[in-house]
Amino acid sequence: MTKKRHQELGLTDEQVLEMYKTMLLARKLDERMWLLNRSGKIPFVISCQGQEAAQVGAAFALNRKEDYIAPYYRDMGVVLAFGMTAKELMLSAFAKADDPNSGGRQMPGHFGQKKNRILSGSSPVTTQVPHAVGVALAAKMEKKDVVSFVTLGEGSSNQGDFHEGLNFAGVHKLPVITMVENNKYAISVPYDRQVASNNIADRAQGYGMPGVTIDGNDPLAVYQAVKEARNRAIRGEGPSLIEAVCYRLTAHSSDDDDRTYREKGEVEEAKKNDSVITFASYLKENEILTDSVEQRLNDEITKIINEATDFAENAAYAEAEDTLKYVYEEK
Amino acid sequence: MPVMSYIQAVTTALREEMQRDEKVFILGEDVGKKGGVFRATDGLYETFGEARVLDTPLAESAIAGVGIGAAMYGMRPVAEMQFADFIMPAVNQIISEAAKMRYRSNNDWSVPMTIRAPYGGGVHGALYHSQSVEAIFANQPGLKIVMPSTPYDVKGLLKAAIRDNDPVLFFEHKRAYRLLKGEVPEDDYVLPIGKADVKREGEDITVITYGLCVHFALQAAEKLAEDGINAHILDLRTVYPLDQEAIIEAAKKTGKVLLITEDNKEGSIIGEVAAIIAEHCLFDLDAPINRLAGPDVPAMPYAPTMEKYFMMNPDKVEKAMRDLAEY
Numbered sequence: 001m002t003k004k005r006h007q008e009l010g011l012t013d014e015q016v017l018e019m020y021k022t023m024l025l026a027r028k029l030d031e032r033m034w035l036l037n038r039s040g041k042i043p044f045v046i047s048c049q050g051q052e053a054a055q056v057g058a059a060f061a062l063n064r065k066e067d068y069i070a071p072y073y074r075d076m077g078v079v080l081a082f083g084m085t086a087k088e089l090m091l092s093a094f095a096k097a098d099d100p101n102s103g104g105r106q107m108p109g110h111f112g113q114k115k116n117r118i119l120s121g122s123s124p125v126t127t128q129v130p131h132a133v134g135v136a137l138a139a140k141m142e143k144k145d146v147v148s149f150v151t152l153g154e155g156s157s158n159q160g161d162f163h164e165g166l167n168f169a170g171v172h173k174l175p176v177i178t179m180v181e182n183n184k185y186a187i188s189v190p191y192d193r194q195v196a197s198n199n200i201a202d203r204a205q206g207y208g209m210p211g212v213t214i215d216g217n218d219p220l221a222v223y224q225a226v227k228e229a230r231n232r233a234i235r236g237e238g239p240s241l242i243e244a245v246c247y248r249l250t251a252h253s254s255d256d257d258d259r260t261y262r263e264k265g266e267v268e269e270a271k272k273n274d275s276v277i278t279f280a281s282y283l284k285e286n287e288i289l290t291d292s293v294e295q296r297l298n299d300e301i302t303k304i305i306n307e308a309t310d311f312a313e314n315a316a317y318a319e320a321e322d323t324l325k326y327v328y329e330e331k
Numbered sequence: 332m333p334v335m336s337y338i339q340a341v342t343t344a345l346r347e348e349m350q351r352d353e354k355v356f357i358l359g360e361d362v363g364k365k366g367g368v369f370r371a372t373d374g375l376y377e378t379f380g381e382a383r384v385l386d387t388p389l390a391e392s393a394i395a396g397v398g399i400g401a402a403m404y405g406m407r408p409v410a411e412m413q414f415a416d417f418i419m420p421a422v423n424q425i426i427s428e429a430a431k432m433r434y435r436s437n438n439d440w441s442v443p444m445t446i447r448a449p450y451g452g453g454v455h456g457a458l459y460h461s462q463s464v465e466a467i468f469a470n471q472p473g474l475k476i477v478m479p480s481t482p483y484d485v486k487g488l489l490k491a492a493i494r495d496n497d498p499v500l501f502f503e504h505k506r507a508y509r510l511l512k513g514e515v516p517e518d519d520y521v522l523p524i525g526k527a528d529v530k531r532e533g534e535d536i537t538v539i540t541y542g543l544c545v546h547f548a549l550q551a552a553e554k555l556a557e558d559g560i561n562a563h564i565l566d567l568r569t570v571y572p573l574d575q576e577a578i579i580e581a582a583k584k585t586g587k588v589l590l591i592t593e594d595n596k597e598g599s600i601i602g603e604v605a606a607i608i609a610e611h612c613l614f615d616l617d618a619p620i621n622r623l624a625g626p627d628v629p630a631m632p633y634a635p636t637m638e639k640y641f642m643m644n645p646d647k648v649e650k651a652m653r654d655l656a657e658y
Binding site for chain 2: 105127
C-alpha cells in the first residue's frame with residue numbers, strides 16, 4: 001500500500017487531525033468575531049479566513065516550543081498553533097485587561113505573547129520582518145538551534161523593511177523563514193497593481209536565498225516547504241522565502257466593503273478551494289475524520305468558543321488610569 | 332585620572348560594557364574593520380570579533396529593526412547610525428516599534444537597545460551631515476534621548492544607556508569628538524538618565540542648554556565673570572523626558588533664563604523647556620524667557636559664511652548672556 005501524503009511527510013494521523021482542528025478553530029473563532037462585531041459587541045475584526053491552511057501548515061512545521069514567530073494581523077491560525085488560546089484571543093477582541101497580547105491596548109490581530117515567543121506586532125505593515133531577522137541574529141550569536149518565522153501579505157512585500165530585512169538575513173545567512181501569505185489583495189488593490197514581478201518568490205533571488213511558490217490552500221504543501229526551510233536554517237544554510245498562495249475570503253476588515261472592488265463570483269469561485277473544506281475531504285478520504293470524530297470536533301470547538309466568548313465578554317476592562325502604565329520599565 | 336577626548340570616552344564605555352556583559356554587541360555601517368567613520372568603535376572588532384562588532388548592509392531601517400529583534404530576544408544591541416541625519420529611514424522602527432513595544436505589549440516585551448548617532452554642525456558637513464534631530468523624537472513616550480556634553484558624562488551616560496531596559500537614543504556631538512577633552516575616571520561608574528546637571532553655579536542669570544552648547548556657555552560664562560556677571564549653567568544631559576525639577580530650580584535661582592540649542596528654533600527642545608518654566612515659574616521671573624537657537628531654515632549650509640551664520644558659537648552665546656544680564 002502506498003503511503004498517504006501526510007505519512008510521506010512524517011506526519012501521523014493524530015498530527016494531521018490536530019492541524020485540521022486548529023484550522024477549524026481559527027475559522028470558527030473568526031466567524032464568531034464577525035457576529036460579535038455585527039451585533040455591536042466588538043468594534044473591529046480582521047480575518048484569517050482563507051489563510052488557515054497556510055498558517056497552520058507552517059506553524060506545525062516549526063518547533064513550537066523553541067522557535068520565535070513574528071506574525072501579521074491575519075495569523076490567528078499561527079498563534080493558536082503556538083499556544084495562544086481561544087479565550088485569550090477573545091479577551092483581545094473584547095479589549096479586556098487580561099488580553100495577553102496587549103492588555104486591551106491594541107486592536108485585535110496585533111498579536112504578541114512572550115511566553116509563547118510571539119513577537120508583539122504593530123499596524124504599520126512589515127516592520128516585523130527586521131525584528132525576526134534580529135531574533136535570528138541573536139539566536140545564531142547564542143548558538144541556539146532556533147529559527148524565526150515571519151509572515152506578511154503580498155502588498156507588504158513592497159515595503160522597504162521587507163527588502164532590507166531579507167537582504168540582511170541573506171548577507172549574514174540567518175535562520176529566518178519569511179512566508180508571504182499572498183491572498184491576492186492588499187485591501188482593494190489586486191496583485192497586478194501591487195507587485196511587478198510574476199510572483200513573490202522571485203524576490204528571493206535578489207537576497208541570496210531560495211524562494212518557492214506553493215499552494216497556500218494545501219496545509220501539507222505548506223508544511224513541507226516550511227519544514228525544508230527550517231532544516232536548511234538549522235543546518236546553517238540561511239534564510240528562505242516562501243510564498244503561500246491563498247485567497248482572502250472576507251473583506252479586508254469589518255470596516256471594509258469588498259463588493260466595491262471585486263466580483264462576488266470571484267469570491268464564490270475561491271470558496272471551492274476553501275482549505276477548511278478540502279482538507280476535511282482529504283482527512284475523510286483517509287478515514288481520519290470520520291463522522292463521529294467530526295461531530296466530536298465540532299461540539300468541542302463550539303464549546304470552546306462559547307466559553308471563550310462568555311468569559312471575555314464578562315471580563316473586566318483595564319482601569320482608566322492603567323493608561324499611564326508601562327511607558328518605561330517600572331522598578 | 333586619565334584625560335581623554337569625547338570620542339575616546341565613547342569607545343571606552345563601549346569596550347567596558349562589552350567586557351562586562353556578553354549580551355552587548357554593536358551593529359552599524361563601517362563599525363567593524365574600519366572602526367567607524369569617526370573611529371568611535373576603533374579597536375573593538377579586533378578585541379571582540381566580527382559577531383559582536385557587526386558591519387551591516389547600508390540600510391538604516393534594518394539596523395534599527397534588527398537591533399529591536401535582537402533586543403527582544405534578550406541581547407543588548409548598540410546600533411550606530413553613521414550620521415544623525417541618516418536616521419530618517421529608521422524613524423518608523425524607532426517611533427512605531429521601539430518606543431511603543433513595552434506599552435503596546437502591556438509590559439510583556441521590551442527593547443533594551445541603544446542607538447548612537449553623531450549629530451551637530453560646525454564641521455563643513457552641510458545639510459546632511461550637520462543636523463540636530465532630537466526634536467523629532469522628543470514627543471515619543473517610550474524613548475529616552477541622551478545628549479552628553481563632556482567626556483566624563485559620555486562614559487557614565489553611555490554605560491547607563493546600554494544597561495537601560497528601554498530604548499535610548501544617544502546623540503554625540505561630532506564636533507565635540509576631538510574638540511573636547513576631560514578627566515574620565517577609570518572605574519566603572521554610571522550616571523543617571525533623566526537627570527540634568529549643574530555645570531556652573533551662579534546667581535545672576537541661568538543658562539539651560541545641552542550638548543556642545545554647554546561648552547560654549549561655559550566659555551562665555553568665564554568672560555562674563557570678569558565683568559562680575561555670574562552665570563548658572565544647567566546641562567539637560569537627557570533631553571527627553573526632561574528633568575522638570577532641575578529646570579524649575581535653575582530658573583527660579585536667578586529669575587533670568589536663557590535657553591540655547593543648536594537646532595532650529597521653532598519646535599525645538601528648548602521650546603518645551605520654556606513651557607515648563609512658564610507653567611511653574613511665572614512669579615519668579617525677572618525677564619522674558621530668552622531663546623537662542625539656529626535659524627528656521629531646513630539645515631546648515633556648506634559655504635563657510637552661511638555655516639557660520641547658522642552654527643552656534645561662544646560669541647553668539649556671550650552676547651545673548653550679556654543682553655539678558657543687562658535686562
